[in-house]
Amino acid sequence: MTAPARTTRDSAELIAAEEPVLAHNYHPLPVVVARAEGAWVEDVEGRRYLDMLAGYSALNFGHRHPDLVDAAHRQLDRLTLTSRAFHNDRLALFAERLAALTGQDMVLPMNTGAEAVESGIKVARKWAYDVKGVPADRATIVVAAENFHGRTTTIVSFSTDEVARGGFGPFTPGFRVVPYNDLAALEAAVDETTAAVLIEPIQGEAGVVIPDDGYLAGVRELTRRAGCLFIADEIQSGLGRTGRTLAVEHEDVVPDVVLLGKALGGGIVPVSAVVARREVLGVLHPGEHGSTFGGNPLAAAVGTAVVGLLEGGEFQRRAAELGVVLRDGLSELTGKGVAGFRARGLWAGVDVDPAIGTGREISERLMREGVLVKDTHGSTIRLAPPLTVTEEELRTALGSLEKVLARG
Incomplete structure (x- = not known):
């Protein structure tokens, strides 16, 4: 046989x-x-x-996780995608609860962590031109050495990891790299063209590098004095990982912009977001930024369930x-x-x-x-x-x- x-x-x-x-x-x-x-x-x-x-x-x-799988199953039986050409019945609740969880006003929904970072960069530059008054095409963003914010062309432009960076030039201008955990170097790099300081509250890819006590509070105060934005990349460190909802909470710091991803999708669908003060995200107007899948009903349903798991602490x-x-x-x-x-x-x-x-x-x-x-x-x-x-x-x-x- x-x-x-x-x-x-x-x-x-x-x-x-x-x-x-x-x-x-x-x-x-x-x-x-x-x-x-x-x-x-x-x-x-x-x-x-x-x-x-x-x-x-x-x-x-x-x-x-049963709550997240259940949310996904229930939404799969109703509606998965509309694009942002139309409204959907799940997005408002997701944005309301995520904004409340993070202490911010508005949400820009995207899909991947790298998209959230790219979106944050665009928003910071637009804010610098429209609100701060930086001359056109001169906005700068200060970042930290040994950072990991993703692997798109713009993001690797300010990476110090040659494995991620080598062979992918020419690179996007407009970034200044300073040592992590060094407030003096950060202050020296910030000037009237600075749109934002973009850092990870804890550097994950670098080996879970935790800054000295007071560093994040110092970044917050420095950016406030300089009139630029503090963008915290909480894509790995946020949503409960460090014992707080956000890692910046260990120093009672509230950034102007928080970047989220990874856990926001519950391991089921890619979900990311830029959450920020109204006067920051308010610089975007129709047609200036978008994503076909960003804020889709399935992602919003799962994301809302994730927020629900975190709301009780x-x-x-x-x-x-x-x-x-x-x-x-x-x-x-x-x-x-x-x-x-x-x-x-x-x-x-x-x-x-x-x-x-x-x-x-x-x-x-x-x-x-x-x-x-x-x-x-x-x-x-x-x-x-x-x-x-x-x-x-x-x-x-x-x-x-x-x-x-x-x-x-």
Whole structure:
């Protein structure tokens, strides 16, 4: 009897099948995820892994959170897209509740984080010309070295990462780069042409770099004195990750503009937004900016459900409380393979002793232990579990890290 034809491919076959047909712009870990729920994912062979990356914070509420899946299902049965040529019945509620959650007035809905950053740049320049009175085409934006705001042509123009930047010129002018966490350098770079200062309250891709206490408050005061905008890129740091709704809240700072993305879509659909004061977003007029999918009914329904999860503060509290467990666990490993770490809430950059391995090698070893993390520069790995992770799951991940480090 002839054996039935195989209808599925295993992990090795699927990885090999990608090679000739997918652009090589990523170097993923060799795991092929087929199913997921909560803080766990499962590969095509049925092996389970604890997800300690959470889609770079896009999965703050875990995989397939029931409230978010339900919101998506209900909206799929009604309406998914109208474009912004027409109004839809979900958008006003999303904008009202997101503005209230973030303490801002208005919302510009987009799709991806990079789109939110690009939109924020455009809004800042328009504000500089229309409100501040900067001469045409002379507006500047001050940014921080080691930043990560996305990979579009304009954004890599002010990146200091040569891997992201090299080979993609000519670059967009109008940006000044200063060291992160350096108020004196920032003040020296700001002048009458400055439209905005754009920074991450915590630099994620750089290795979860947390500025000194007072830095964010100093940026707020400096921009206020200089008459320019403070734009906080909270795409990774926002929406509960650090134990507060926004990372700037750790210093009681209210920026003029906040950029959101990743977790705003609940890991279901891409949703991003620029939220800002009315006098800032009010500079936009019909035809000056747009997005076919930005603010679509499906995105608005899921985004509203995400805001609903955050309005009660439960996830912010979980991140703060479990963040103590994460920090204490990493402290115990310091000197035992961990050379240093930076943590706030459920987010940590962990510097491993280079003699033990690179960040990629440590990530691969953890994968074999059933824990998924992601490396960044050198021997640094990032930990960003879903905010739904349990204390037991978090301790399991820390135990696996201890085991990997002990093997050297």
